[in-house]
Amino acid sequence: METRKALFPGSFDPFTSGHLNILKRALTMFDEVVVAVGINIDKHGFFPTEKRVDIIRQATSGMKGVSVISYGNLTVDICRELGIRHIVRGVRNMIDFETERSIADANRVLAPEIETIIIPTAQEFAHISSTAVRDIIKHHGDTSRFLPEGVTI
Numbered sequence: 800m801e802t803r804k805a806l807f808p809g810s811f812d813p814f815t816s817g818h819l820n821i822l823k824r825a826l827t828m829f830d831e832v833v834v835a836v837g838i839n840i841d842k843h844g845f846f847p848t849e850k851r852v853d854i855i856r857q858a859t860s861g862m863k864g865v866s867v868i869s870y871g872n873l874t875v876d877i878c879r880e881l882g883i884r885h886i887v888r889g890v891r892n893m894i895d896f897e898t899e900r901s902i903a904d905a906n907r908v909l910a911p912e913i914e915t916i917i918i919p920t921a922q923e924f925a926h927i928s929s930t931a932v933r934d935i936i937k938h939h940g941d942t943s944r945f946l947p948e949g950v951t952i
Contacts, residue, residue, distance in 0.1 A: 802830045802831055803828070803829045803830045803831070803885075804829060804830065804831045804832070804833065804881070804882070804883045804884075804885070805825055805828070805829040805831070805832050805833070805883060805885040805886065805887045805916070806832075806833050806835050806874065806877065806878050806881070806883045806885070806886050806887065807821065807822055807825060807832050807833065807834045807835065807886075807887045807888075808835040808836075808837055808870075808874045808877075808886065808888075809834075809835075809836070809837065809888075810836070810837055810839070810842070810844065810851075810929070811834070811836050811851050811854070811855060811929070812844045812845050812846055812851060812929050812933070813845070813846055813851060813854050813929060813932055813933070813936075813946065813950075813952065814834075814851065814854050814855045814858055814946075814947070814950070815924075815927045815928070815929060815932055815945055815946060815947070816924055816927055816944075816945055816946060816947050817889065817891065817920045817924035817925070817927040817928075818858075818889065819858055819859075819947045820889075820920055820921050820924045821887065821888075821889035821918050821920060822834065822859070822862075822865065822887075823862075824918055824921075825887040825916075825918065826862070826864055826865070828916070829864070829885065829887075830864055831864045831865075831866070832864060832865055832866075832887065833865075833866050833867075833868060833881060833883065834855050834859070834865060834866070834867045834868075835867075835868050835869070835870050835874070835877060836848055836851045836852055836855070836867070836868070836869040836870070837869075837870060837871075837874070838869055838870065838871040840871070845933045845936075848869050849869075851869075852867050852868075852869055854946075854950055854952070855867045857947075857949055857950045857951065858946075858947035858949065858950050860949065873909070874886060874906065875906050875909045875910035875913055878910065878913050879910065879913075883913075884912060884913055884914065885913070885914050885915075885916055886903075886906065886913060886914070886915045886916065887915075887916050887918060888902075888903070888915060888916070888917050888918070889917075889918050889919070889920050890917055890918070890919050890920065891919075891920050891924075891925045891926075891927075891928070892925065896917065896919075899915070899917050900917070902915075903915035903917070927945050931945070932945045932946065936952060
């Protein structure tokens, strides 16, 4: 039987409890989920790529079927390289949905064989954004309610 694999791409700057919620739910549909930290040379992230990968590994320690990579090419190209035919994306609200739908439409033009699955985040995580978490970190606030258990920044 073929292994069902998906790619969960993002900047994950940083990986939040909301991201973890999407990942756990994706694992109910797929045998393996590759969390892929995108490297955008036009953006300077708050955390370096290596730290983002480390945070995700901390958050997913002990989770079966999860691997973490970083990549600097098109998402559909990394999917093809890894033999993955599904992209998982999470959305918190309608603004996120419209953005993700546009990206999914573009990806479908580039790679019609790759399908995007959009998962709405659970309501208890809908208020969490990486932007808000970065602001809390900058001001030395308590991030414990926003980051997965076991993650140290």
